[in-house]
Amino acid sequence: MTLPDQEARRSAPLTRSALRLNQVTRSYGHGNGTVHALRSVSVSLPAGSFTSVMGPSGSGKSTLLRCAAGLDRPTSGQVFLGDTDISGMRERKLTILRRERIGFVFQSFNLVPSLTARENILLPFRLAGRRPDRDWMRDVIARTGLTDRLRHRPAELSGGQQQRVAVARALVTRPEVIFADEPTGALDLSSGQEVLKLLREVVDTTGQTLVMVTHDPQAASYADQVLFLADGTVVDAMDRPSAQRVSERMSRLGS
Known part of the structure; x- marks a missing residue:
């Protein structure tokens, strides 16, 4: 399903880099036991874009996300968030x-x-000792469809509702880049599609940048582009992906 403005945004020029990896390598272990999870990866993701990262198990998807998000440090190379070198x-x-x-x-x-859902959404502000922008918070809550669920605790919410709380928590601080690691992996088909539509809408209407690791070609088709990894290296990229084209490319990677 194509959301309003999706095609317009996909065809719009995107130039400023929100995220850039320059010759990033991540290795674990020493000597003969060294494992190279990433090998000299260089990518530049435009601001306001939605990128899916795919590849076989062990290809380096999660390591790329962790290094890009500052959760793991590269063995060598640089990671830039905007103009800031975070590596x-x-x-x-x-x-x-x-x-x-x-x-x-x-x-x-x-x-x-x-x-509660509301308290989970506001947790980043509580940890930072800051006050939220009330207007933006109301917009995020309305956008994620959680207005009637704010007093519920996670156990009282469906999986799809819990993931929408997580999306709202990610959005409420107005981050430059949102990283999503298999965001539909624990959801049924219907709930997964709701979350994917929400993520696509976020990019289209706020101009925020989204990087999503997924194994699902259907999920990847919501993105502007797909990066394919194999053996710690970006081996291909696909613009305007469809589920069928992504599935065919993944089949060739696995053969």
């Missing part, structure tokens, strides 16, 4: 940067069970 940043400063400029959506939702 050598001290941990305390990096923690503050992630809190203020990056949003996260995980497969397992990562909600605090004892907090």
Whole structure:
């Protein structure tokens, strides 16, 4: 399903980089036991774009996301969030940067069970000791369809509703880049499609940048482009993806 303005945004020129990886390598272990999860990866993702990252198991998808989001440090190379080099940043400063400029959506939702939906959404502000923009918060809550669920705790919400709480939490601080790691992996088909439509709408209407790791060709088809990884290297890219084209490309990667 194509949302309003989706085709217009996909065809619009996107020039400023929201995220850039320059020759990023991530290795684990030493000597003969060294594992190269990423090998000299260089990518530049335009501001206001939606990028899916795909590849076989062990291809480096999650490592790329973790390095790009400042959750893991590259063994070599640089990661830029906008014009900021985060790859050598001290941990305390990096923690503050992630809190203020990056949003996260995980497969397992990562909600605090004892907090209500509203409290989970506002948790980043509580941790930072800041007040939210009330108008933006109301807009985010309305956009995610959670107005009538704010007093519910996670156990009282469906999987799709819990993921929408996680999306709202990621959006409410107005991050420059949102990273989503298999955001539909724990959801049924209908709930997954609702979350994907929401993520697509977020990019189209707010101009925020989204990077999503997924194994699902249908999910990847919501993106502006797909990056394909194999053996820690970006081996292909696809603009204007369809589920069928993505599935065919993944089949060739696995053969």
